[in-house]
Structures are given as structure tokens and as C-alpha cells.
Amino acid sequence: MSVGRADRSKGIGSSLLAVIIDEAIRRKAPRFLAGASEAHPDALAWAGKRGFREIGRRIESYVELASFDPDRFRARVDDVRGSGIALKTIDEILDGRDGETREGFIRALYDAETPMWEDVPWATPTPHWPYDRFRQMGFESGQMIADVSVVAYDGDTIAGFTMTGKRQSQDGYTWMTGVGRSYRGRGLATAIKVEALSRAKAKGLRALLTTNDEPNKAMREINAKLGYRTLPAHVQLEKPLLH
Ligand SMILES: CC(C)(COP(=O)(O)OP(=O)(O)OC[C@H]1O[C@@H](n2cnc3c(N)ncnc32)[C@H](O)[C@@H]1OP(=O)(O)O)[C@@H](O)C(=O)NCCC(=O)NCCS
Incomplete structure (x- = not known):
């Protein structure tokens, strides 16, 4: 108003x-x-x-990629990789897939997101969005930046992911970062985001933005360490x- x-x-x-x-x-x-x-x-x-x-x-924040130095976080990403977790972009995962195999990945990503979504400390009840909307928004709208969206695999299991969307011409926006309940506290979210930021920088994007709920101390702490600066809530x- x-x-x-x-x-x-x-x-x-x-x-x-x-x-x-x-x-x-x-x-x-x-x-x-x-x-x-x-x-x-x-x-x-x-x-x-x-x-x-x-x-x-809800606090929006941004990191300017010119000042993001991936080397500062290299050891943390190596630790996660060394523990047997593979980091792949959605672009790489979808390469060569079509029909059922593509659909199978999208469904698995949605199913992985369901419990993560439930754990976001929303201020108002926010039910997980329906599969068709997830699929349309993420995979049919042309809005996702697939080579800046990263999935952490433990074998064939999706252990965590971050999805990045377009934000005007020069920036990206994190739609969702989540790690499966049994994989938390092992640096996966940090590694996934470092990988996404590194790829965004290499691609020539200017900044990545995100929005977090104030009680989400873990996610806000990760972003602060990566150099995100907050905007008024x-x-x-x-x-x-x-x-
Ligand atoms: C937020 C989330 C992605 C973190 O995943 P994770 O793999 O456990 O995160 P990491 O292990 O990389 O890092 C967690 C960091 O948060 C810190 N942290 C955790 N709880 C904290 C708290 N209450 N206060 C301050 N810092 C906290 C940890 O110290 C750790 O930092 P460190 O590794 O430098 O010590 C995961 O909890 C999750 O999926 N939550 C549900 C979905 C969600 O809320 N997503 C974000 C909103 S889009």
C-alpha cells in the first residue's frame, strides 16, 4: 500500500x-x-x-563476484570432495539426458527438496510448492542458470543442492540452498555455494543475491563468511x- x-x-x-x-x-x-x-x-x-x-x-543479501576469492575456500571444498561427495552442476547432470532420465532427475531433486523446505524457518506456514510448479519454474521457464546450480551427490543420492536463477542481465539469484538432514554440519552447504560462486564469477556474472529468514543462523552465517552483505530487512x- x-x-x-x-x-x-x-x-x-x-x-x-x-x-x-x-x-x-x-x-x-x-x-x-x-x-x-x-x-x-x-x-x-x-x-x-x-x-x-x-x-x-527476511533479509536480502548480495555478494559482488569481483571481490569473491574462490582460493580462500578451496580447502573446504576439497575436504567435502575428499569425503566422497561429488559436486556437479545441473548443466552437467542434464547433459545427454532426455525424456524419462531428465524427468527422473527433476523428480529426485524435488523429492530431496521436500524435507529441506520443511526445515526453512518461515514466519508463516509455507507448504512445499507442487511438483509441476517446481518443474515449470526450474526447468521449463528458462530462468534457471543451470551451470551456476550445483548438486552434491553421495553416490546416487542427492545430499544437497543450490539452484540459481537469472536476475536481470548481470546477476544471479539463489532460489534455494539445502542439505539433507543426515548430511548437515559437514561443510556441504559451504562447498556447494563456493562452487556456485566460483562458476558464477568465471561466467562473468556481477553478483549473486539471496534472501534468508532472520532465524536461519546457519545459512546466514555461511553467506556472511562468503562475503555476502546484507540489505535492510x-x-x-x-x-x-x-x-
Ligand atoms: C542451512 C543448511 C543449508 C546448512 O547446511 P550444512 O551443510 O549443514 O552447512 P555447513 O556444514 O556448510 O555450514 C554450517 C555452518 O553454519 C554454522 N551454524 C550452524 N548453526 C548455527 C547457528 N545456530 N548459529 C550460527 N552459526 C551456525 C556452522 O558453524 C557452520 O559453519 P562452520 O562450518 O564455518 O563452522 C541446512 O541446515 C539446510 O538445508 N537447512 C534447511 C534448508 C534451508 O534453510 N536452506 C536455506 C534457506 S534457502
Whole structure:
């Protein structure tokens, strides 16, 4: 919801909010979700006065690839490889596959993502997206950067992965990084991301971006070590609607 600068403090925002809240109550919605940037404390204060409370923060961050030095992390990637984990790009995995074998990989990646998705500390219930949408978005839309998307294999088992999408012409956006529950704490996520960043740099991309939930300390810690810099958080808000 936005009100033009010249027309602020005239009650327009409050009137707009009243209309949509009434409609949400009429539809028996249990609560109203909204959000504002931490960079706009006035907007947060405005929402706070109208019954919205903070339920979470999502933090976008970026790493400029010119300043990313893969050699600093080489030993960590070698350790993971040395433990028997193979790192392959989706481009390499799909090379020579079609029909059923291609479909088999996409299905296996989706199935691997299911428990990882459940472990993302979302502020609001976020069910795993349906297979058809995963497939369409990742593999049919032309938006994935397959040679900057990396899968960690333990034999034939997908132990972890990171998927990168296009972000305008020069940048990439991490859609999802995840590691299987039984493989965590062994440096896999770090190695997968180092591999993706190295390939993004070699490909000439300018930056990689990502968004993490504030409670996701492990993922945020990994990104901080890799040189990601945070942008102002998106503050997630909710207003309970009583019937
Ligand atoms: C986040 C996730 C990908 C990490 O995978 P992983 O393979 O265990 O990660 P790594 O072993 O490479 O590194 C974990 C790092 O986080 C740190 N860490 C873990 N828990 C932490 C915490 N509570 N606070 C601070 N740091 C923490 C560890 O110290 C480790 O750093 P170090 O190796 O330098 O000591 C994995 O937990 C996961 O799949 N979670 C569910 C999906 C998810 O949330 N994905 C990210 C959102 S898109």
C-alpha cells in the first residue's frame, strides 16, 4: 500500500486500510499479513499503530563476484570432495539426458527438496510448492542458470543442492540452498555455494543475491563468511482479525 508523498498525512492510507480490512473480515480471514522495509521506520510505526505486529524478518543479501576469492575456500571444498561427495552442476547432470532420465532427475531433486523446505524457518506456514510448479519454474521457464546450480551427490543420492536463477542481465539469484538432514554440519552447504560462486564469477556474472529468514543462523552465517552483505530487512507483519 502506498500513498504519494504530496498526499500523505491526510488519512488516505488509513481509509484504504479500513476498506481492505473490512473485506478480509467479511471473507472470514483469520489474520491480515503485510510487510515493510526496515529502512522505512515511519511505515513500520504507522502499521504498529494500526494493530500490526512483527512476526519475522527476511533479509536480502548480495555478494559482488569481483571481490569473491574462490582460493580462500578451496580447502573446504576439497575436504567435502575428499569425503566422497561429488559436486556437479545441473548443466552437467542434464547433459545427454532426455525424456524419462531428465524427468527422473527433476523428480529426485524435488523429492530431496521436500524435507529441506520443511526445515526453512518461515514466519508463516509455507507448504512445499507442487511438483509441476517446481518443474515449470526450474526447468521449463528458462530462468534457471543451470551451470551456476550445483548438486552434491553421495553416490546416487542427492545430499544437497543450490539452484540459481537469472536476475536481470548481470546477476544471479539463489532460489534455494539445502542439505539433507543426515548430511548437515559437514561443510556441504559451504562447498556447494563456493562452487556456485566460483562458476558464477568465471561466467562473468556481477553478483549473486539471496534472501534468508532472520532465524536461519546457519545459512546466514555461511553467506556472511562468503562475503555476502546484507540489505535492510523486509519486516513481516500480521494483524489478527477477530470475528
Ligand atoms: C542451512 C543448511 C543449508 C546448512 O547446511 P550444512 O551443510 O549443514 O552447512 P555447513 O556444514 O556448510 O555450514 C554450517 C555452518 O553454519 C554454522 N551454524 C550452524 N548453526 C548455527 C547457528 N545456530 N548459529 C550460527 N552459526 C551456525 C556452522 O558453524 C557452520 O559453519 P562452520 O562450518 O564455518 O563452522 C541446512 O541446515 C539446510 O538445508 N537447512 C534447511 C534448508 C534451508 O534453510 N536452506 C536455506 C534457506 S534457502
